[in-house]
Amino acid sequence: MTAIQRDVRAGYAFVERNFNLTKRYWGWEVAFLVYAVAGALSVSLIGQSVGNRRLLMSLVVGAVFWNYLSVVFQSIGDTITWERWEGTLEYTMMAPVRRSVQLLGSALFAVVYGLIHTAVLLVVLALFFSLDLGHANLGAAAIFMVVGSASLIGIGMLAAILPMMSVERGSQMVFVLQSCLLLISGVYYSTDILPGWMQLLSRISPATYVLDAIRKALIDGASADQLLPDLWPLLAMAFVFIPVGLWGFGWAERYAKRTGKLKRVG
Amino acid sequence: MSIAVLGATQSPASIRPIAKAYPTGPAALLVEHATKRFKVDRRKPPVMAVDDVSIRLERGEIYGLLGANGSGKSTFIRLVSGLLTLDAGRVEVFGHDLVREEMAVKRLINRVSVDAAFFKKLSPAENLSFAARLYGLDSGEARRKAALIMARLGIGEKRMGRPVEQMSRGMQQKVAIARAILTSPTLLLLDEPTTGLDPRSKLDVQTFIEELQADHDATILLTTHDLAEAERLCGRIGILAGGRLAVEATPEGLKARVAAEHGLVPTLESAFMAYTGRSLDDDVEEGEAEPAE
Numbered sequence: 371m372t373a374i375q376r377d378v379r380a381g382y383a384f385v386e387r388n389f390n391l392t393k394r395y396w397g398w399e400v401a402f403l404v405y406a407v408a409g410a411l412s413v414s415l416i417g418q419s420v421g422n423r424r425l426l427m428s429l430v431v432g433a434v435f436w437n438y439l440s441v442v443f444q445s446i447g448d449t450i451t452w453e454r455w456e457g458t459l460e461y462t463m464m465a466p467v468r469r470s471v472q473l474l475g476s477a478l479f480a481v482v483y484g485l486i487h488t489a490v491l492l493v494v495l496a497l498f499f500s501l502d503l504g505h506a507n508l509g510a511a512a513i514f515m516v517v518g519s520a521s522l523i524g525i526g527m528l529a530a531i532l533p534m535m536s537v538e539r540g541s542q543m544v545f546v547l548q549s550c551l552l553l554i555s556g557v558y559y560s561t562d563i564l565p566g567w568m569q570l571l572s573r574i575s576p577a578t579y580v581l582d583a584i585r586k587a588l589i590d591g592a593s594a595d596q597l598l599p600d601l602w603p604l605l606a607m608a609f610v611f612i613p614v615g616l617w618g619f620g621w622a623e624r625y626a627k628r629t630g631k632l633k634r635v636g
Numbered sequence: 637m638s639i640a641v642l643g644a645t646q647s648p649a650s651i652r653p654i655a656k657a658y659p660t661g662p663a664a665l666l667v668e669h670a671t672k673r674f675k676v677d678r679r680k681p682p683v684m685a686v687d688d689v690s691i692r693l694e695r696g697e698i699y700g701l702l703g704a705n706g707s708g709k710s711t712f713i714r715l716v717s718g719l720l721t722l723d724a725g726r727v728e729v730f731g732h733d734l735v736r737e738e739m740a741v742k743r744l745i746n747r748v749s750v751d752a753a754f755f756k757k758l759s760p761a762e763n764l765s766f767a768a769r770l771y772g773l774d775s776g777e778a779r780r781k782a783a784l785i786m787a788r789l790g791i792g793e794k795r796m797g798r799p800v801e802q803m804s805r806g807m808q809q810k811v812a813i814a815r816a817i818l819t820s821p822t823l824l825l826l827d828e829p830t831t832g833l834d835p836r837s838k839l840d841v842q843t844f845i846e847e848l849q850a851d852h853d854a855t856i857l858l859t860t861h862d863l864a865e866a867e868r869l870c871g872r873i874g875i876l877a878g879g880r881l882a883v884e885a886t887p888e889g890l891k892a893r894v895a896a897e898h899g900l901v902p903t904l905e906s907a908f909m910a911y912t913g914r915s916l917d918d919d920v921e922e923g924e925a926e927p928a929e
């Protein structure tokens with residue numbers, strides 16, 4: 371068996387496993403989906419209530435695509451927490467699998483899962499508000515979702531370091547990080563209204579560029595070259611965050627193995 | 637390093653029960669001066685969990701590691717599994733260095749822990765399929781193999797599809813062992829595989845371990861609290877006390893030694909007491925609670 375076959379098989383192991391877990395926890399999946407739909411609807415209804423169609427569209431995009439980005443971020447950021455909670459972390463860590471394969475396999479599942487979530491959300495909201503996506507540039511929106519997920523996955527890997535290093539506080543910190551991304555990325559408002567220092571931060575959040583580009587593509591039907599200014603920073607961030615995330619994760623694993631943070635009892 | 641020289645350093649008594657083993661070739665497991673400390677509290681000195689332990693397992697051997705709670709058994713197993721890094725010393729599995737050839741070693745070993753580490757909501761079939769893919773097995777081949785192993789362990793096909801959490805502890809432990817041998821490890825690390833099992837399941841698991849050695853040519857490092865189990869299964873026994881290897885011999889050798897050196901009745905029980913300075917049920921842990929997870 372070639373090394374590539376082995377990697378593909380191992381990477382697929384995480385996709386299949388997470389799919390099986392989703393199936394077994396289907397009750398929660400339905401609950402999360404209902405929560406996401408209700409949340410997106412209530413925020414978007416603010417636009418409806420002030421009778422501003424553009425605001426409505428902007429809020430719909432914010433709610434739907436923020437949901438996507440946070441699903442991707444969370445499922446990577448919580449990999450360690452999840453396995454620790456199940457009690458399988460040591461088993462997975464001692465398997466002959468490269469960490470990059472493990473993380474990319476998990477990321478692949480996260481993206482597919484997120485896309486399905488988003489599709490449901492988008493359909494429900496489009497029907498509810500009878501949205502007209504006739505002149506929307508759906509292709510461009512899809513591209514930005516994919517490119518945006520890449521950098522989010524990188525940040526997710528960096529976040530996943532925290533639960534590895536601190537059994538007690540790690541997952542709380544992932545949650546805090548996610549909340550900060552929500553605040554600075556202009557999910558429901560333009561980042562222009564933020565205080566100066568927050569605007570600076572918003573520029574290093576991939577979500578800012580993804581949301582800006584998808585708004586332009588879906589609401590104004592902006593063309594590819596109009597969206598390029600949002601694409602470059604995203605590509606650059608993906609090229610930085612993914613290798614840094616992988617490296618950081620490897621470092622955290624060595625730290626955990628040195629200090630006995632993987633697991634203690636048993 | 638000359639293997640012949642290493643082999644010659646072994647006393648004849650310790651070679652006897654491993655007549656089936658192949659004395660030539662690299663050791664199945666070679667641990668030299670393994671040391672691991674944990675800093676739990678900044679104000680206190682670090683805990684010496686494993687303190688300069690060296691052991692050598694020949695291929696096909698079952699080696700039992702005994703010791704009171706907190707004596708360092710699990711830490712030792714984790715060091716060999718690569719789940720903890722050594723502070724000092726080195727580990728070699730079939731001639732592969734654990735640090736330099738991590739992936740090669742990982743493919744050769746598997747471990748079963750006290751708590752069956754499963755995705756509780758997934759079925760045994762799903763958990764085993766995950767394991768098979770991680771270890772690069774073909775899924776069809778894995779399924780056939782799993783079915784054979786599970787049938788041998790008395791786990792019916794019906795059970796394979798239901799969540800693991802609905803199984804008894806004994807069943808779960810059997811599935812855990814099945815999962816481990818699915819990947820055909822040449823070195824199997826069993827950390828208290830029968831602790832907490834009812835007598836029936838315990839016997840099943842023990843018989844299965846014997847079969848593994850006989851039919852699959854597996855080398856096994858086993859930790860246990862059960863002296864009868866150690867006596868039945870293990871060719872050699874090492875006793876850990878406070879992270880140090882207090883003594884190492886065959887079961888007969890141990891009994892003879894404790895009678896000769898301590899004037900006690902020649903049983904494993906008295907050997908355990910003599911070399912650990914405590915009874916089986918004592919807990920080493922002093923004033924230091926295990927953190928909840």
Ligand SMILES: Nc1ncnc2c1ncn2[C@@H]1O[C@H](COP(=O)(O)OP(=O)(O)O)[C@@H](O)[C@H]1O
Nearest residue numbers: 630633634674685704705706707708709710711
């Ligand atoms: N991950 C860890 N972090 C801190 N201390 C640990 C850790 N693992 C084990 N210890 C300590 O090391 C000692 C040996 O523990 P362990 O190897 O689990 O013993 P055993 O398996 O023989 O019961 C104990 O004092 C235990 O508290």
Ligand SMILES: [Mg+2]
Nearest residue numbers: 636709710711
């Ligand atoms: Mg233990």
